[in-house]
Amino acid sequence: MARKATTLADVAAAAGVSLSTASKVLNGTGRASEETRARVRETAERLDFRPNALARSFASGQSELVGILIEDASEIFSSMVLRGAERRLAAAGLATLILDAQEDRRLRSQQVRALDARRVDAVLVIGSGPDYPYPSITHEISCPVAYAFCTSDAATDRAFLPDDRGAGRIAAEHLISLGHTRIAHITEGSEYGSAERSRGFLEALADAGLQPATGAPIAGDWSKEWGFRAASDLIDSGAEFDAIFCANDPIAYGAFAALRSRGLRVPEDVALVGHDHFLQEPKWRRSEFLTTIDPDLTGLGSTAAEFLIDPSAASDTGTSTITPMLYVGRTTVAPTDGPPRTNADDLLAVIDHLI
Numbered sequence: 001m002a003r004k005a006t007t008l009a010d011v012a013a014a015a016g017v018s019l020s021t022a023s024k025v026l027n028g029t030g031r032a033s034e035e036t037r038a039r040v041r042e043t044a045e046r047l048d049f050r051p052n053a054l055a056r057s058f059a060s061g062q063s064e065l066v067g068i069l070i071e072d073a074s075e076i077f078s079s080m081v082l083r084g085a086e087r088r089l090a091a092a093g094l095a096t097l098i099l100d101a102q103e104d105r106r107l108r109s110q111q112v113r114a115l116d117a118r119r120v121d122a123v124l125v126i127g128s129g130p131d132y133p134y135p136s137i138t139h140e141i142s143c144p145v146a147y148a149f150c151t152s153d154a155a156t157d158r159a160f161l162p163d164d165r166g167a168g169r170i171a172a173e174h175l176i177s178l179g180h181t182r183i184a185h186i187t188e189g190s191e192y193g194s195a196e197r198s199r200g201f202l203e204a205l206a207d208a209g210l211q212p213a214t215g216a217p218i219a220g221d222w223s224k225e226w227g228f229r230a231a232s233d234l235i236d237s238g239a240e241f242d243a244i245f246c247a248n249d250p251i252a253y254g255a256f257a258a259l260r261s262r263g264l265r266v267p268e269d270v271a272l273v274g275h276d277h278f279l280q281e282p283k284w285r286r287s288e289f290l291t292t293i294d295p296d297l298t299g300l301g302s303t304a305a306e307f308l309i310d311p312s313a314a315s316d317t318g319t320s321t322i323t324p325m326l327y328v329g330r331t332t333v334a335p336t337d338g339p340p341r342t343n344a345d346d347l348l349a350v351i352d353h354l355i
Helices: 008-015 019-027 034-046 053-060 076-091 105-117 164-177 192-207 224-236 249-261 297-309 343-354
Strands: 065-070 095-100 122-126 145-148 158-162 183-187 243-246 271-275 291-294 318-322 325-327
Touching: 008 019, 008 034, 019 034, 065 076, 065 105, 076 095, 076 122, 076 297, 095 105, 122 297, 145 297, 158 164, 158 297, 164 183, 164 192, 164 243, 164 271, 164 291, 164 325, 183 192, 183 224, 183 249, 224 243, 224 249, 243 249, 249 271, 297 318
Parallel strands: 065 095, 065 122, 122 145, 145 158, 158 318, 183 243, 243 271, 271 291
Antiparallel strands: 291 325
C-alpha cells in the first residue's frame, strides 16, 4: 500500500506552527524568527514533505522551470557546465528542461519557441566555447536569459566565461615560485582560449623579468601528438629549458612522453603544467600525476544558474569570468615520502589518463 503523502498541514502540526506560518516559511515569504524557520524546515525535511509543484506554480504565477538550451550536449566542456548549472538549480528547488540544439540553427530556433511556449521562468544558454559567439535569443523570449561558456552577439547580454588569461598567469606563477626561470610554452595558437592562456603566461613572465625559453610560444594544435612532436623538437633545438606550460592536458601528456623517451626526468629535469583537469575526473580515479589548471567549468555553470535565480546579486549585463584553480601533481613537485617512483608508475598514470 502506497504511503500517504505528507501535507503542509502535517508539517505545521508537527512543527507547532500555524498552517499560514508553515506556508510562508517554506515559500520564503513573510516574517518568522530564525528559530521558527529552522524548526519548520527541519520538520519538512524529516517528514519528507514534497510541495505540489503545480499548485505552487498557480499560486506564484511562476513555472519553477528553467530551460537550458545547450548547443552541443555531447561536447565534454559544455557537459561540465551543464552539470554545474543543474546542481545549483536543483538545490534551489527548480526543475530544468534541457534541449540540445545539436549545432543546428533551425532546431535551435524551434527550441527557443518551445521554451517560450512553456513559459519557463528563465533560460540558460550553454555554448561551445568563447570562440563561437551565440546568436542572442534574449529578444525572442519573455524571461531572463544568461549565456554560459560563450558570449552572445549582443553586448548587453549577461555571459559567463572561464578565465583563460588568469589560467596562463597561474601556471607561470606556480613554475616561477618553484625556481624555474627557463620556461617554454607549447600551445594551439589560433583559438581564443589558447591565445588568452598565452597572454596571461607571458604577462606573468614579464612581471618576473623573464621571457619564454624559446622566445615565443610554440604553436600547433590541441593533440597529444603535437605535444610529443613539439617537446621533441624543443629538445633537439638545444634550447635550455627547465619547465613547460602546455595549453591543455593532452599536449602535456604528449610532452611528458617525449621528455621521458629522451631520458629526462619529470619534474627533476623539466617540470610540466597542463590545463583542463577534467581528464582526471571522476575524483576516485585521480592519480594526482599531472599538475594542471582547472577552469572550474562546473563552477561556471553554477554561477550562471545563480544569476538566473537571483539576478539582483550581480550586474545585469556584460561578461564575468570564473577564477581557475591550480591542482599540483607530481609533474611539478616530486613526492618526498613513500617508495621511489618508477617508470612503471609514470606509465600507469598516463594510461589512467588515456582510459
